[in-house]
Amino acid sequence: MSTEPIRFDTKIAVLLRDDLEPWQRLNVTAFLVSGLGTQVPEVIGDPYEDADGVPYLPMFRQPVMVFEASKETLTTAHARVLSRALPRSLFTSDLFSTGNDRDNRAAVRAVSTGDLDLVGLAVYGPRNAVDKVVKGARMHP
Numbered sequence: 001m002s003t004e005p006i007r008f009d010t011k012i013a014v015l016l017r018d019d020l021e022p023w024q025r026l027n028v029t030a031f032l033v034s035g036l037g038t039q040v041p042e043v044i045g046d047p048y049e050d051a052d053g054v055p056y057l058p059m060f061r062q063p064v065m066v067f068e069a070s071k072e073t074l075t076t077a078h079a080r081v082l083s084r085a086l087p088r089s090l091f092t093s094d095l096f097s098t099g100n101d102r103d104n105r106a107a108v109r110a111v112s113t114g115d116l117d118l119v120g121l122a123v124y125g126p127r128n129a130v131d132k133v134v135k136g137a138r139m140h141p
Contacts, residue, residue: 006062008062009127010124010130012036012043012062012063012064012123013130013134014121015068015069015120015122015134016028016066016119016120017071017118018068018070019071028091028119029066035122045060067137069137069138074120076136077121077123078116082113084125084133086125091119092118092119093117094110094111094117
């Protein structure tokens with residue numbers, strides 16, 4: 001078994017609006033990354049198993065970097081991710097008032113791209129492309 005650190009040429013990033021409540025940050029992050037795992041299978045590692053043979057679900061194979069930024073920076077990041085056609089998921093403020101997936105999708109569908117009130121965005125892709133998307137954001141404290 002190699003002891004060399006594993007380096008990834010890809011990056012998973014979550015960008016959260018900086019005015020969210022702590023519970024909202026956690027909720028939005030969980031929702032955002034769930035979308036990446038379902039559509040980008042290469043981000044998922046192998047299942048886990050403890051020493052007693054109890055199995056656990058696989059998780060991402062690499063770290064998830066979480067950033068925060070102003071509403072304006074989040075809007076700019078959204079435009080950047082769209083122009084680069086990277087795999088992405090989004091969370092809008094309207095989703096805080098819905099209670100299920102059907103209503104969530106309807107809330108997003110009801111708003112034009114440029115009018116979305118974004119509170120979170122997740123993106124996956126080549127490290128340099130993701131870095132350009134989240135440019136201007138800072139690491140979440």
